[in-house]
Amino acid sequence: MAQHRVVIVGGGFAGLQLARDLKCPGTSITIIDRRNHHLFQPLLYQVATTVLATSEIAWPIRTLFRERKDISTLLGEVVGVDVAQRSVSLKGGHTVPYDTLVLATGARHAYFGRDEWEPFAPGLKALEDATTIRRRLLLAFEKAELEADPERRKALLTFSIIGAGPTGVEMAGIIAQLAHRILVEEFRSIDTSSSRILLIEAGPRVLPVFPPALSDYATKSLTKMGVEVCTGRPVTACSEDGVSIGDEFIPSRTVIWAAGVQASKAAEWVGAERDRAGRALVEPDLTVAGHPEVFIVGDTASVRTEDGNQVPGIAPAAKQQGKYVASVIKARRLQKPAPAPFRYRHLGNLATIGPSSAVIDFGKLRLKGSLAWWIWGLAHIYFLIGTRSRMAVALSWLWVFTTGHHSARLITQKETLKDEV
Amino acid sequence: MAQHRVVIVGGGFAGLQLARDLKCPGTSITIIDRRNHHLFQPLLYQVATTVLATSEIAWPIRTLFRERKDISTLLGEVVGVDVAQRSVSLKGGHTVPYDTLVLATGARHAYFGRDEWEPFAPGLKALEDATTIRRRLLLAFEKAELEADPERRKALLTFSIIGAGPTGVEMAGIIAQLAHRILVEEFRSIDTSSSRILLIEAGPRVLPVFPPALSDYATKSLTKMGVEVCTGRPVTACSEDGVSIGDEFIPSRTVIWAAGVQASKAAEWVGAERDRAGRALVEPDLTVAGHPEVFIVGDTASVRTEDGNQVPGIAPAAKQQGKYVASVIKARRLQKPAPAPFRYRHLGNLATIGPSSAVIDFGKLRLKGSLAWWIWGLAHIYFLIGTRSRMAVALSWLWVFTTGHHSARLITQKETLKDEV
Structure with missing residues (x-):
């Protein structure tokens, strides 16, 4: 019997879990x-904010x-899928044939149709995004130290984080720590504790997926740490010089994007229907309509919970889908009955805010403060x-x-924005 | 009394040591x-070869x-010095005035007038150089895994290191480990143990600063690890496709430069005489002729030992010069007699070759093997x-x-060479 070739595109949480669980005689796996x-x-935001080194995560x-x-790994960029021929095309001309294809290519941050904001408000998805944000963040303080003009200095010391989901909240908290505590004694011309850290959210409250009481706690906790929380007003413009919130322009030389996401092109590759964020609409077993041999999972698939909501773009959801697809493929290979449709089981939400401050919502169990913080840390x-x-x-x-110091405060890579020193 | 302003350009070993030792009332220090x-x-070569993370060193x-x-730090690129006005100019238009100036701007790798080789044979001086080499090294194996043509695959699995000083020897040793041991079980199409690792040296032996017996040991040790040591033949060409050694062209898609160095432009900035490698010729007290207020130290200065040899470009030499200049400035500030001319004290040479293999030459004490390796490690x-x-x-x-695995095997940054996938 010929080997059944499973090709997994994307080594994120969904793809990895699938490869782990899918160990089946006569089946070979290729991860691209x-x-x-x-x-x-x-934990990528901790690389962006100088806490962790790239290789640690x-x-x-x-x-x-x-x-x-039974698993081969290929480094390559997929540029298309030929569903008729059952093969994946890589940049550079290679094609990889498959019997079963799983697309787990995730999402990128998105600018709600305002892609021109990207150079001024980098988002956080890949390691290089994190080192880019880290560089901009640290360069802002360095440039402020050299800047004689008080207005420009103020703009350099104003940090705007757009989007108050877990990533935005976590970044705002650490940047406040960095500016108001850690860096204070290291600069001679500027007072880094005068830095403004703005957390901007179009919706009515921070951490919208959490219950309102925990959002309130997060807002209070952030405010105490020196973060200015601006909710209920959307960002209307982003430029090199700052952000506009509604009609108000705020000079701010460092802007970080932690708002929308946009799915990868997986749906396009296989001609699947997609939702507004580009996610592929999939069948109850996570396959593409008309193509039972093609699965789409993780952040690039639009999957609904039992009560009709979008399954959230978090690691446990991706892993559950990977696990589920492994069980479907296994059942087919072993000629057993197909498993019941995929059902997302929400385990809870956690977010950290700052030292000894986090929120946890496990449904019945809701926690905030230092116990939540320890649970958050140990879980991660x-x-x-x-x-x-x-x-x-x-x-x-x-x-x-124990020391209060961050150990990955490196400015690396070359600067590309034209005015940078 | 006005503050005496000492400006140190360069935060390498010399500049840092100087700033540490120069603590003197009425003296302020600016490090640029x-x-x-x-x-x-x-240890930079260990970042290049996936052993250490960037933030660890x-x-x-x-x-x-x-x-x-008393110390301020400025992030800025010096573009010139006005010795008449006593000020340093930074890119972007800032000027920093000084009473005493110390230039400790080091050296870059150099291509003996063949700068066109640089894109194909990156050298190792800054963190980004190390992540560039790391990326090329790891990409070579990844591309070989995808390559069907045996000749091109062979070229991808041929690694050439040019220059057999300590850096070249250390890199060749680790790359051999990586190819012949660590990566073997991770690839499915290629046999990484078939990789060729060439260490190319124009001179007659590896580690030329060590006694011949230790060079012999290093050659044997490298050969046992699978490194092909090619001595006595200079590289005559470097291209995207490989290197030429004498008349022989060797297809090799990864070439690393560990040969010559070229001093920074410090000598040019202050109009000092310089030697062929661009190093400033300095007075016995490390000042520039005619400018007792300007010191040049470290790899960018040409300093001679008592027997007329060039002081080597190693950390202890730079530190000794930093320490010396601190004592000269201090003596001047406290109106004490000037210290005797700088005298370099050579402590010894150490180099590691591979696991449990290193060489040490402390003059009377010469060691090789695993004891030398432990001393090397603990010293670092x-x-x-x-x-x-x-x-x-x-x-x-x-x-x-304990595990034999490297923990910083990341491919980051974007590729710039045109044909890269």
């Missing part, structure tokens, strides 16, 4: 990703599967891959906890 | 560097001096700055030592 590493996105995909001889260390990263992240956090 | 971090260059300069209120951990980095590097090394 345009990066060589799986990234633990929930990213692992070569092929290393993770080195013992699985637990979900990292491998002892090495757990030790490294634990060491980094322990260091911040 | 075009990067925000001091880099522990002796680099620290923000202003963090190192946060408690020294000792010379790192701060407990945090010592713990992180010790953890990284311990991990390699």
Whole structure:
């Protein structure tokens, strides 16, 4: 019997979980990703804010599967899928044939049709995004130290974070720490504690997926840390010089985008119907209509919960879908009955705000404050891959906890914005 | 009495040592560097070869001096010095006045007048150089995995390191480990153990600063690890496709430059005489002729040992010069007699070759093998700055030592060479 070839595009949470669970005689797996590493996105904002090193939250995909001889890994960028011929095309001309295809290509941050904002308000999805934000953040203080003009200095020391979901809240909290505490004693001309950190949210409250009481707690906690929380007003413009909130222009040389996301092009590749965010509408078993051999999972699929809401774009949801697809493929291979349609099980939401401050909503169990913070930290260390990263992240956090200093405050890469020194 | 303003350009080993030692009433210090971090260059090759993370060997300069209120740090690129007006010009238009100026701007790798080789044979001086080499190295294996043509695959799996000083030897050793051991079980189409690692040296032997017996040991050790040592033949051409050694062209898609260095433009800025490598010829007290208020130290100065040789471009030499200049400035400030001319004290040479293999030459004490390797490792951990980095590097090394796996195998940054996927 010929090998059944499963091709997984995307080594994120969904793709990885699928590859792990799908171990089946006569089945070979190829994972294609345009990066060589799986990234633990929930902690990416900590790379952007100088707490963690890049290699602490990213692992070569092929290393993770080195013992699985049934799995090959290819570094390549998928540019299209030929569903008739059953093959995937890579940039550079390679094609990879499949019997079963799983597209798990995730999402990028999106600007609600205002793509021209991107150069001024970088978002956070890949490692390079994080080092870009880290560079801009640290350069702002460096430039302010050299700046004689008080207005320009003020604009350099104003940091705007757009979007108050978990990522926005977490970044605002750490940037406030950095500006108001950590950097204070290191500069001679500027007072970094005079920095303004704005958290801008179009909706009525921060952390909208949490119950209002926890949003209130988060707002109070952020305010105490020196973050100005601006809710209920959308951003109407972004430029090199700052942001406009409604009619008000705020000079701000560092703007970070933590708002919308846009799905990858997976739906387009296979001609699937898609929703407004570009996510593929999939069948109850996560396949594409008319193509039972093609699955779409994770942030690039539009999947509904039992009460009709969109399944959230978080790691547990992606993993559950990966696990589910593995069970479907396995059942087919072993000629067993197909599993029941995919059903998302929401485990809860957690978000950290600052030192000893976090919120947890496990439905019946709602927590805030330092206990929530410890649970948040331990949960994230637990979900990292491998002892090495757990030790490294634990060491980094322990260091911040005991000394208050961040250990990855590097400005790297070249600057591209024209006016940068 | 007005403050005496000392400006130090360059936060390398010389500049840092000087700032540390120069604590003198009525004296303020400004350190200018075009990067925000001091880099522990002796271990940079380990970032390039996936062993260490970038943040483990680099620290923000202003963090190192946060408690020294007499020291300011500026991130800026010096473009010239006005010795008449006594001021330093930064890119972007800022000028920084000085009473005493110390130029400690180091060196870059150089191509003996063949600058057109640089895109094909990157050298190793800054953090970005290391991540560039790391990316090329790892991409070569990834591309080979996708390559069907045996000749092109072979070229992708041929790694050429030009220059067999300590950096070249150390890189060749680790790349051999990576190719012949670590990566073997992770690829499915290629056999990484078939990779060729060439160490090319124009001179007659590797590690020329060591005694011939230790060079012999290094050659044997490298050969045992699978490195092909080619001595006595210079590289005559470098291109995207490979290197020519004498008349022989070797297809090799990854070429790393570990040969010559070229001093910074410091000598030009102040109109000092310079040697062929661009190093400033300095007075016995490390000042510029006719300008007792301008010192040039470290890799950008041409300083001679007592027996007339060039002081080597190593960290201890730079530190000794920084220390010396601090004593000269202090003596002047306190109106004490000037210290005797600078005298370089050579402590010895160490180089590591591979696991449990290193060479040490402390003059009377010469060591090779695993004891030398442990001394090398402990010495480098000792010379790192701060407990945090010592713990992180010790953890990284311990991990390699016990599991054999490298923990910073990330491909980051965008590729610029035109044909890259």
